[in-house]
Amino acid sequence: MREPTEPGPTPLRATAAPAGPGGASPRASSASAEPGSTLPRVSSAPVVSLRGVSKRFGGVRALVDVDVDVHEHEVLAVVGDNGAGKSTLAGVLAGAHRPDSGQVLVDGVPVVLDSPAAARALGIATVFQELALVNDLDVVENLFLGHEVGSGVFLDEVEMERRAWQVLDQLAASVPSVRDPVRTLSGGQRQVIAVARALLGSPRVVVLDEPTASLGVRQTAEVLNLITRLRARGHAVVLISHQAGDLQAVADRILVLRLGRVHGAYTGETSYEDLLAAMTGAVRPGSGTPMKADQARGSGTGR
Numbered sequence: 001m002r003e004p005t006e007p008g009p010t011p012l013r014a015t016a017a018p019a020g021p022g023g024a025s026p027r028a029s030s031a032s033a034e035p036g037s038t039l040p041r042v043s044s045a046p047v048v049s050l051r052g053v054s055k056r057f058g059g060v061r062a063l064v065d066v067d068v069d070v071h072e073h074e075v076l077a078v079v080g081d082n083g084a085g086k087s088t089l090a091g092v093l094a095g096a097h098r099p100d101s102g103q104v105l106v107d108g109v110p111v112v113l114d115s116p117a118a119a120r121a122l123g124i125a126t127v128f129q130e131l132a133l134v135n136d137l138d139v140v141e142n143l144f145l146g147h148e149v150g151s152g153v154f155l156d157e158v159e160m161e162r163r164a165w166q167v168l169d170q171l172a173a174s175v176p177s178v179r180d181p182v183r184t185l186s187g188g189q190r191q192v193i194a195v196a197r198a199l200l201g202s203p204r205v206v207v208l209d210e211p212t213a214s215l216g217v218r219q220t221a222e223v224l225n226l227i228t229r230l231r232a233r234g235h236a237v238v239l240i241s242h243q244a245g246d247l248q249a250v251a252d253r254i255l256v257l258r259l260g261r262v263h264g265a266y267t268g269e270t271s272y273e274d275l276l277a278a279m280t281g282a283v284r285p286g287s288g289t290p291m292k293a294d295q296a297r298g299s300g301t302g303r
């Protein structure tokens, strides 16, 4: 079905998950930058792009003409002051907010993300700040909630437990037991469980909305390690964060939103002072730090 507001190619509805991390994307090696993009150029094709995306809530312009590209093997941080549009951007990628205008593209093909299920089917998983874990259920039950393995009323607990450990091992997660209720876990471990649940759908893009917001130093370090591992495994990570330490530790590129617009794009090495100046509008829009493509991409560079 064609997007009602947009001319151009027919958008895809979610019918099958595209190639996941580790699997080659058919378009992954072509040039990606386009005229007029506010983002610095990078060397491979984006997995997901937003083009001219706008979203209003009543009289509030939450996103205005936003262009962004998301690449595999990369952590793209999205920063901005309160109300800058960060969560709305996450919501568009998650299929929770339908843009009023503009396009979402997966592998360069326009798609319709009109539900979280549609986004997941197209390889985009989002972990919101409220992790939506059920406190009294154990780790396995939370991971497979609604997607239980087994037939009829008989659940294959052994298989679910095996898969739970498998995904947690992939993340090098230190969880004492997968049979403990998640309320007994630390904030960092709960974040890991929420990410592990997202990974069970084999997404290419993982969107994390303020994953360290309420965590202590050690738990934050756990989550930042987790993000590094996601990138090393080939995922594209979109990190919505307020935390300077998060950006310095893991971001390859940093997109600054201000009043719903892209204010500039910066390298991961940009000082927090410079980012703050951009977030608060103390520097002109579009004056992001120029950077080389390989600086921008991360790709297991050991950052």
Ligand SMILES: Nc1ncnc2c1ncn2[C@@H]1O[C@H](COP(=O)(O)OP(=O)(O)OP(=O)(O)O)[C@@H](O)[C@H]1O
Residues within 6 Å of the ligand: 057, 058, 060, 061, 062, 080, 081, 082, 083, 084, 085, 086, 087, 088, 089
């Ligand atoms: N569901 C909604 N209904 C009405 N207005 C909304 C809704 N969601 C967001 N907004 C408004 O859109 C603007 C952008 O909000 P958004 O939550 O995306 O910003 P943010 O950068 O994530 O802010 P914060 O850091 O405070 O969470 C704000 O003015 C907000 O009040």
